[in-house]
Amino acid sequence: MAKKSVIAREKNREKLEKKYYLIRRFPTNEMREVRSLNDKWEIQAKFEELPRNSAPTRLHRRCFATGRPRGNYRHFGLCRHALREMIHQCLLPGATRSSW
Template sequence: MAKKSLIQREKKRQKLEQKYHLIRRSSKKEIRKVTSLSEKLEIQRKLQLPPRNSARTRLHRRCFLTGRSRANYRDFGLSGHILREMVHACLLPGATRSSW
């Protein structure tokens, strides 16, 4: 189980990303349209004003049950070891069991 503080931090990042999403997207569109270097630098400074944690690249997928940030499967939203336990318990239909 992940620390509750890490899970809360991730939720806070998601809220910030939703809040500043439109601002970031519009300024990135402006950068693509502008041709002069000085205007691009000015828009780039605007992009640096929102908090760092509002960037989409800072977000991580976490396991639905444990909150683990690594080895997540997008289809299920679970981490690898939880997924394996659920398959062995026959809770996921259509998944094949493997043991070694």
Template sequence: MAKKSLIQREHKRKKLEEKYRLIRQSLKKKSKDSSLSQKQKIEIQRKLQSLPRNSAPIRLHRRCLFTGRPRAHYRDFGLSGHILREMVHACLLPGATKSSW
């Protein structure tokens, strides 16, 4: 189980990312405009850099829904590897079977 403080930090990052998403997208769109001068592009880049670091979507981690574990995360199920295995053993995931050889 992940520490509660790390999970709360991740929630805070997610809220910040949602808050600044539109601003970040509009600034990135403006910076790709070829009709702008170099000075204008630099100014747009400064505005982008002035946004909080934790508002960048790259800083978000996917976490397991049950344990909060950030590693060994399966996107299809939203679970970490060992929880996925336990649920497949218990037949709680329809269509998933445990392979054995």
């Protein structure tokens, strides 16, 4: 199980990303159209004013059950450990268990 503080930090990042989504999208579209280097620097300055944790690249997918950041399956939203346990307990319909 991941630390509660780390999970809370990740949830805070998700809230900030949703809050600043439209504000971040507008300068990104501008940056593609502008050719002048000085204009691009001005647009970059707008990005630097925004909170760092509002960037979508700072988000990390976590296991729904345990909060584990690694070994996640997107389809289930679970890490490999929790997924295997749930399959063995027959809690996931359609998933077959394997042992080797």
